[in-house]
Amino acid sequence: MTTLPCGRTSEDVLLNLDEPADLHELQCRWCHAERQRLKDQNGFITRLLQTSTPEHEPEAFSKGILGKIASLGPRQRIWDVQDPATGLPQRLSSLELIKAIRKAFADSTTTQLNYTEIKATDAKVPHLRWKIQCHVSMADDSTVNAIEQQVLGFVCDAIRPLISWEELVVDLVIEDLHGQAIESVTLREKN
Numbered sequence: 791m792t793t794l795p796c797g798r799t800s801e802d803v804l805l806n807l808d809e810p811a812d813l814h815e816l817q818c819r820w821c822h823a824e825r826q827r828l829k830d831q832n833g834f835i836t837r838l839l840q841t842s843t844p845e846h847e848p849e850a851f852s853k854g855i856l857g858k859i860a861s862l863g864p865r866q867r868i869w870d871v872q873d874p875a876t877g878l879p880q881r882l883s884s885l886e887l888i889k890a891i892r893k894a895f896a897d898s899t900t901t902q903l904n905y906t907e908i909k910a911t912d913a914k915v916p917h918l919r920w921k922i923q924c925h926v927s928m929a930d931d932s933t934v935n936a937i938e939q940q941v942l943g944f945v946c947d948a949i950r951p952l953i954s955w956e957e958l959v960v961d962l963v964i965e966d967l968h969g970q971a972i973e974s975v976t977l978r979e980k981n
């Protein structure tokens with residue numbers, strides 16, 4: 791069993807492989823990479839069973855190491871944002887923004903959100919320029935053009951109630967079923 795730098799294990803990712811990424815995986819580079827790797831791996835379960843036997847992982851050892859590693863989890867960065875309703879400064883975590891983005895994708899039958907990351911790109915307080923990275927897979931019968939519009943729409947709808955922006959840049963990476971990037975495109979939305 792391999793432990794990732796964020797504290798989750800290959801097994802955690804594997805058990806969740808048939809489901810959409812959860813909130814942690816959505817913003818964890820290590821889990822995202824592991825998910826991509828697992829999708830292409832045959833015979834992984836066999837190896838996992840072979841290597842996760844107790845004698846290879848004395849309990850004391852794993853507890854100490856896992857405890858240290860757990861503190862390296864995805865950083866919940868807190869951002870100074872402008873509340874769109876009141877125009878006043880407010881503080882929001884990356885997780886709150888990512889939750890909203892995931893919700894927007896949840897009902898889509900043509901796109902699945904695999905990984906996302908949001909950060910401000912200006913030094914203002916509150917921040918008014920934002921960059922959002924979205925890795926998505928798309929259904930076979932959809933087109934890149936349609937996906938671009940859809941993703942930009944989902945992201946804007948998701949964060950519009952939460953933050954104001956002058957400029958929003960969405961770096962979209964479209965992945966195939968195996969998690970390989972097949973197209974990257976940068977989308978922009980100005981207010």
Ligand SMILES: [Zn+2]
Binds near residue numbers: 819821
């Ligand atoms: Zn992780």
